[in-house]
Amino acid sequence: MSNQLEKVKELIQLRDKARIGGGEKRIESQHKKGKYTARERIAMLLDEGSFEEFDMFVTHRCTNFGIDKESYLGDGVVTGYGTIMGRLVYIYAQDFTVFGGSLSETLAMKVCKVMDQAMKMGAPVIGINDSGGARIQEGVNALAGYAEIFQRNILASGVVPQISGIFGPCAGGAVYSPALTDFNIMTKGTSYMFLTGPKVVKTVTGEDVTQEELGGASVHASKSGVAHFAVENEEEGISLIRKLLSYLPQNNLEEAPVIACNDPINRLEDGLNDIIPDSSNKPYDMYEVIGAIVDNGEFLEVHKDYAQNIIIGFARFNGQSVGMVANQPKYLAGVLDINSSRKAARFVRFCDAFNIPLVTLVDVPGFLPGTAQEYGGVILHGAKLLYAYGEATVPKVTVTLRKSYGGAYCVMSSKHLRGDINYAWPTAEIAVMGPSGAIEVLYSKEVAASENPADITAQKEQEYRDAFANPYNAAKYGYIDDVIEPRNTRFRIIRALQQLQTKKLTNPAKKHDNLPL
Ligand code: HXC
Secondary structure, three states, rough: OOHHHHHHHHHHHHHHHHHHHHHHHHHHHHOOOOOOOOHHHHHOOOOOHHHHHEEEOOOOOOOHHHHOOOHHHHHEEEHHHHHHHHEEEEEEEOOOHHHHOOOOHHHHHHHHHHHHHHHHHHOOOEEOOOOOOOOOHHHHHHHHHHHHHHHHHHHHHHOOEEEEEOEEEHHHHHHHHHHHHOEEEEEEEEEEEEOOHHHHHHHHOOOOOOOOHHHEEEHHHHHHHOOOOOOOOOOHHHHHHHHHHHHHOOOOOOOOOOOOOOOOOOOOOHHHHHOOOOOOOOOOHHHHHHHOOOHHHHHHHEEOOOOEEEEEEEEEEEEEEEEEEEEOOOOOHHHHHHHHHHHHHHHHHHHHHHOOOOOEEEOOOOOOOHHHHOOHHHHHHHHHHHHHHOOOOOOOEEEEEEEEEEHHHOOOOOOHHHEEEEEOOOOOOOOEEOOHHHHHHHHHHHHHOOOOHHHHHHHHHHHHHHHHHOOOHHHHOOOOHHHHHOHHHHHHHHHHHHHHOOOOOOOOOOOOOOOOO
């Protein structure tokens, strides 16, 4: 065998060695836990044969606690680039079979390299987390490595989409990288995220809690909002990442891809002309409206189980990607509160950062009253949503279906927050507050003095309804551009979005904003 052939053989052997990470036994143990390996995850995620790996031969440099006697090619993370539906993406996947995927100086260096490349090329970054956290033997070098990644997450925010899959442990300071990214997807039963684990919790607070109860996928998807999606298994998580990317542009200077639309743009939905109940206190399901108007009824909901009084997610109109925001009358009457405001505000800002138009469907009775909300800072959280809509420069199309009361009227993409096209259904009620509250404020003395308080209340409420429970007052002032037939909503939104395609609007130059965090 020639010298060169020997060297090629050695390369192939080294590659094979790198590909088994921490070894067959640990791969087996990973599989037994119901998890895939880093390389298997990458292979499932990327278009077949598209993966190009970086830094396969990187090894750690630490000598503490005898760790220098144990070393693996690639050092606990697989990194590189490839394509998803033909579009470039950068990826890193922590390899739990090598020191539990724990983060070393060199592991961080590998992650930073793909993030830097992604920024130069203007392509999304996907990180698959499955790690025991900072590699304990590395001490401060592991912490430094984390902080280097965080810094890059921050600079990449709003420049390229960043998506985190949490497919295993993600604890301690490690949680902050996913927290800084745009979307977190957690697998049920096999992933968890927390700052301090159950043992520390027990010591400090005395609480007995399992890993799942403390930071499992369902907890973060429904209670904390840290996870945008909780999926049954890794396959579902991976196909979700691919689907999510199809709605997004590669970076903040591009637009999301437009796909061919086979759903007629002028499709009439007669059912929408009769969906609003006679009593304005009765709910209906906003999902039915969304499903009826978007292309082929397809809606990728984000934060499905968190703050269900507002619905957010991606859909398409005539093939164009949009961010949908809609109050849900079926849940807490669609009221705005702390969690729904935060949820929608971050989504609106994401869409604005990535040139994705916003379509807002309004049916909101106002902000939720009470001490729990006020003590929790609903003023500041509500202001986040107000801020997000007000600063957004993407096309904003809004349809008011029914209630739009008080501060919530202003917040929900109103004309006054530079809403481009604001339509209303004939069932819209746009006023300072609902009839009963208004009559209580305006006529409480008359009602108290009357021999028939119920009659006078009913009469005054009817007068109020006649005056305000309609869209025409707002339309009279031009705050509503047109009152539209509900069954025609899809067509009117598509027309509006077409008209807004060349929209140019910039905010005043500033170092950065100071939104009410
Ligand atoms: C070095 C680690 C490690 C770590 C795991 N391993 N975590 N090595 N540093 N942080 C190694 C184990 O020694 C073991 O090596 C292998 O990875 C697999 O770990 P197991 O414990 O056998 O796996 P499992 O039973 O599944 O438990 C997983 C785990 C547990 C729950 C994650 O390993 C664990 O509790 N690890 C420590 C977690 C932790 O406290 N990390 C520090 C968090 S603080 P062998 O050779 O046996 O295969 C932090 C600060 C970051 O991260 C701050 C950033 C700002």
